Amino acid sequence: MSGKVTVRVTHRFAARPERVFDAWLDPKTAAKWLFATATGTITRCEIDPRVGGKFSIVRLEGIDIEHVGEYLEIDRPRRLVFTFGVPKFSPEMTRVIVEIVASGEGCELTLTNEGVPADYGERNREGWTMILGNLEKSIA
């Protein structure tokens, strides 16, 4: 058995819940930010926004990095649940839960990423080291 951890972050948006929710499922909007980094280019953003539908978002970052998953729950604009993985770096799929609550003119979004494996072995290490390095650059 490997250790699994849960990561949770919250963010307030000035925009209404519907707009924030749709940004996850509209391919044109999602391509601008979802799994994007300052150093990579999104070369594919395919989204099939229905329960059981899949997404594939590819970022060219020296190599093609594909982010895949399947939608498990779509309850606009409150709740979106999907599986998420990066097959190139880990065979394990995690689960992402996006919850949006209206607040004043805007909303508050809570993202929970469950089942994040804590035991990256040799095979995954380099990929994550690279992703995390890029993240550092794009977020810092």
Next chain:
Amino acid sequence: MLNHMVQRSQKSLDGVFRALSDSTRRAMLRRLSTRERTIGELAEPFRMSFAAASKHVRVLERAGLLRRRVEGRSHVCRIVPGPLAAANVWLAYYEKFWRGQLHALEAVLESEDEDRRRKGVR
């Protein structure tokens, strides 16, 4: 050499998270953060047997979170904070990833607003 260290620390992180997945063990660590305690003392608030408590202690020990020494008939435990810090750093990376994603989403929505405003003015 550095790679080897990274690999080793990631393997041990797995053990750290596994050890921390249990609320009893987390409570034990919290109690150890104030001072050293014997296994008997650690068992006390949980009304658990000495055997059950030492099982938990063994898991924490294997994860590198706890060290024990034998004093007469009792085993005295103390916390080793290093691996906890490593686990925090690892989680912080993930948090930062998602935080970055949500910031990027916000920026996209704001630039859409701006476009709309500009078009409205014209």
